[in-house]
Amino acid sequence: MRKGLLTLAATLLLAGGATGYAVWSGGPGAAVSEPRDGSRTDLSEPGRLLVRDTATGLVRGTRTRCERFYAAAGTGVCLTVTPGAVPGTHALILDRTMREIDRIEITGIPNRARVSPSGRMISWTVFVTGDSYNENGFSTWTGIHDTRTGNTTVNMEEIPLIKDGRRYHSADVNYWGVTFASDDNRFYATVSTKGRTYLVEGDYAAWEARVLRENAECPSLSPDGAVLVYKKRMPAGAWRLHALDLTTRRETPLAETADVDDQAAWLDPRTVMYAKDGDIWAVPADGTGAPRLLMKDASSPAMT
Amino acid sequence: MYVSRTSLSRITLTVPANVLALGAVSLITDVSSEMITAVLPFYLVLSLGLTPLAFGLVDGLYFGVTALVRLAAGHAADRWQRRKLVAGLGYGLSAVCRLGLLAAGGSAALIGAVVAADRTGKGIRTAPRDALISLSAEPGRLGQAFGVHRAMDTVGAMLGPLAAFAVLHLTGAYDTVFVVSFAIAALGVLVLVLYVRDHRDTVPGPPSIRPALALLRERRWRRLCLLACGLGLVTLSDPFVYLLMQKQGGIEAAYLPLLPLATAAVYLALAVPLGRLADRAGRTPVFVAGHLTLVLVYALLAGAGPYWPVPVLLGVFYAATDGVLMAAAGPLLPAELRTSGLALLQTGQAVARMVSSVLYGAAWSFTGHVPGLVAMGAGVLVSLALWRKATR
Numbered sequence: 001m002r003k004g005l006l007t008l009a010a011t012l013l014l015a016g017g018a019t020g021y022a023v024w025s026g027g028p029g030a031a032v033s034e035p036r037d038g039s040r041t042d043l044s045e046p047g048r049l050l051v052r053d054t055a056t057g058l059v060r061g062t063r064t065r066c067e068r069f070y071a072a073a074g075t076g077v078c079l080t081v082t083p084g085a086v087p088g089t090h091a092l093i094l095d096r097t098m099r100e101i102d103r104i105e106i107t108g109i110p111n112r113a114r115v116s117p118s119g120r121m122i123s124w125t126v127f128v129t130g131d132s133y134n135e136n137g138f139s140t141w142t143g144i145h146d147t148r149t150g151n152t153t154v155n156m157e158e159i160p161l162i163k164d165g166r167r168y169h170s171a172d173v174n175y176w177g178v179t180f181a182s183d184d185n186r187f188y189a190t191v192s193t194k195g196r197t198y199l200v201e202g203d204y205a206a207w208e209a210r211v212l213r214e215n216a217e218c219p220s221l222s223p224d225g226a227v228l229v230y231k232k233r234m235p236a237g238a239w240r241l242h243a244l245d246l247t248t249r250r251e252t253p254l255a256e257t258a259d260v261d262d263q264a265a266w267l268d269p270r271t272v273m274y275a276k277d278g279d280i281w282a283v284p285a286d287g288t289g290a291p292r293l294l295m296k297d298a299s300s301p302a303m304t
Numbered sequence: 305m306y307v308s309r310t311s312l313s314r315i316t317l318t319v320p321a322n323v324l325a326l327g328a329v330s331l332i333t334d335v336s337s338e339m340i341t342a343v344l345p346f347y348l349v350l351s352l353g354l355t356p357l358a359f360g361l362v363d364g365l366y367f368g369v370t371a372l373v374r375l376a377a378g379h380a381a382d383r384w385q386r387r388k389l390v391a392g393l394g395y396g397l398s399a400v401c402r403l404g405l406l407a408a409g410g411s412a413a414l415i416g417a418v419v420a421a422d423r424t425g426k427g428i429r430t431a432p433r434d435a436l437i438s439l440s441a442e443p444g445r446l447g448q449a450f451g452v453h454r455a456m457d458t459v460g461a462m463l464g465p466l467a468a469f470a471v472l473h474l475t476g477a478y479d480t481v482f483v484v485s486f487a488i489a490a491l492g493v494l495v496l497v498l499y500v501r502d503h504r505d506t507v508p509g510p511p512s513i514r515p516a517l518a519l520l521r522e523r524r525w526r527r528l529c530l531l532a533c534g535l536g537l538v539t540l541s542d543p544f545v546y547l548l549m550q551k552q553g554g555i556e557a558a559y560l561p562l563l564p565l566a567t568a569a570v571y572l573a574l575a576v577p578l579g580r581l582a583d584r585a586g587r588t589p590v591f592v593a594g595h596l597t598l599v600l601v602y603a604l605l606a607g608a609g610p611y612w613p614v615p616v617l618l619g620v621f622y623a624a625t626d627g628v629l630m631a632a633a634g635p636l637l638p639a640e641l642r643t644s645g646l647a648l649l650q651t652g653q654a655v656a657r658m659v660s661s662v663l664y665g666a667a668w669s670f671t672g673h674v675p676g677l678v679a680m681g682a683g684v685l686v687s688l689a690l691w692r693k694a695t696r
Contacts, residue, residue: 003498003499006494006498007491007494007495007498010490010491010494011491014487014488014490014491015487017483017487018480018483018484018486018487021479021480021483022471022474022475022477022480022483022484025477025479025480067350081346081350083343083346083350083469083472083473084469085342085465085466085469085561085562085565086558086559086561086562087346107556107558107560109345109346109349109350110349110350111349127345127349128560170669171551171668171669171672171673172665172668172669193669194669261353261354261412262353275353277410278353278410299353
């Protein structure tokens with residue numbers, strides 16, 4: 001009898017404590033500051049920096065809530081998810097006024113989102129759980145959507161891959177972090193297989209990819225198409241941003257020395273920006289200078 | 305109503321209160337831990353912006369540490385005859401880890417350490433808990449006792465994700481999920497402290513691991529350990545099974561998370577009946593039949609389907625083998641060395657399954673999915689045949 005009372009009391013105490021925590025932590029911070037009425041975002045207006053607010057999940061200055069966001073030349077992509085045993089995930093295609101014009105159902109937890117410089121090609125990467133070699137591992141699904149033809153590839157892992165001059169076959173290939181060139185056909189991405197990662201160059205029309213080099217993830221192509229910035233795994237395990245000159249094939253470490261886990265975006269023709277510790281930072285893409293804080297409490301930067 | 309009440313009281317009559325208490329502790333603890341498992345990927349990727357691929361890489365390292373801790377904990381529980389205390393430390397460590405997730409903030413390294421500590425807690429508690437179960441029921445009813453425990457455990461594992469996503473939808477905050485999970489885990493520890501009775505035997509002499517190792521000289525025990533490890537080497541891990549179903553059977557990725565649920569439901573439904581069957585008809589036939597079900601799973605995966613029976617058959621396999629193996633192993637060990645013996649058996653099995661995943665992963669990459677399945681199926685049959693021959 002005493003045990004029963006003790007258990008009951010402890011249950012009530014723990015339930016009360018957990019509820020109290022939920023109310024206390026969710027209280028004042030939960031109020032969402034709505035954007036001013038009449039503020040219109042135009043994704044086709046050049047030179048506008050858009051970011052996702054970390055606290056509210058809204059793209060700043062808009063009412064659009066996304067987990068990942070990107071925009072270019074009047075087209076936006078917004079990845080949303082409803083967490084659950086079967087996550088309800090969508091890639092929303094937005095027009096220049098941030099209005100939803102298309103909605104693609106995908107599966108997994110949103111990780112990367114990109115729009116090609118012309119605004120035509122959309123790509124994204126999600127993590128799929130329960131689909132992995134390792135009990136606690138993950139695999140990635142990367143999709144590409146052509147807004148002109150309406151064609152969608154939900155998982156690009158079947159793309160023929162050329163490695164060392166030969167067709168490469170393996171059941172464990174995973175792609176992530178796509179970046180398109182201005183011709184809307186050439187693209188770069190990361191493929192992982194047998195515990196290693198490689199930078200690949202893809203041809204969308206021919207539907208083929210070939211390995212360029214090892215150890216380069218989440219590439220981001222410069223506006224002039226000459227330089228790729230990507231994260232490279234260092235021997236100690238951290239990722240560090242590097243730039244690759246596509247003509248000379250010379251690789252340069254950027255001045256950001258901290259561990260960066262993001263697909264960089266270009267702020268201007270000479271500078272990349274990226275999320276680090278919950279804020280957005282910028283650093284020159286040629287290895288000079290120093291990182292500087294661009295925007296507090298934000299992620300998913302995109303320059304229209 | 306009347307029917308369900310009589311069947312419930314029949315269970316309570318034949319299942320010792322201590323087993324039910326341990327089952328309740330496992331149920332509550334599994335709600336808590338599966339809450340974390342369900343939301344952690346969302347938390348890492350969406351809230352912290354981390355790439356979870358990095359977590360898989362360090363897993364092998366943690367695994368080695370966990371294996372050593374398991375053995376040490378089993379030894380300590382026997383050495384001082386404090387099984388409840390050691391199990392309680394394991395449950396307690398995992399409970400504290402829920403708050404550790406809050407404290408870890410956005411650091412990938414700290415979160416990795418908390419996850420590792422949580423698994424260490426699981427490693428610490430498993431053998432003393434199973435030893436207590438096996439010492440709490442009559443040897444002839446151990447199959448049922450383990451069946452009841454595993455069924456209760458599975459109920460918790462199925463409720464956990466539901467609880468986690470309900471809290472997440474209500475509050476929208478991951479830290480609240482962690483706090484609720486901690487509160488539930490703390491309740492589990494309390495139920496252990498209040499309702500589980502320890503089983504103590506005379507302390508077996510000076511602190512030495514010799515007696516536990518000397519157990520391996522006993523032929524029946526040695527053979528059972530060898531069999532469990534041998535079968536572990538040719539048991540395809542669940543993620544591989546589901547991945548094969550998805551790749552070969554074209555199951556939509558959206559439904560992948562539902563496959564383990566189907567397996568768990570079958571396990572839950574069959575754990576008690578198959579445990580009772582093992583008590584009546586003998587543990588060997590049920591254990592062997594369970595592994596033949598596994599061979600059937602391999603055949604379906606290698607032979608292009610049909611795929612829908614696979615999650616069901618996998619549930620049958622677990623219900624016929626997991627608790628049944630423990631029920632068979634317990635009575636072979638002297639009571640005062642039971643925890644170290646079970647820890648050795650479970651660790652050997654876990655190491656073998658780890659090696660199996662690495663080997664099958666390599667085989668799949670290099671030769672496609674079929675040869676590895678054929679080899680593993682043959683391995684299951686050969687292991688069982690060798691064992692039959694040795695025990696005849």
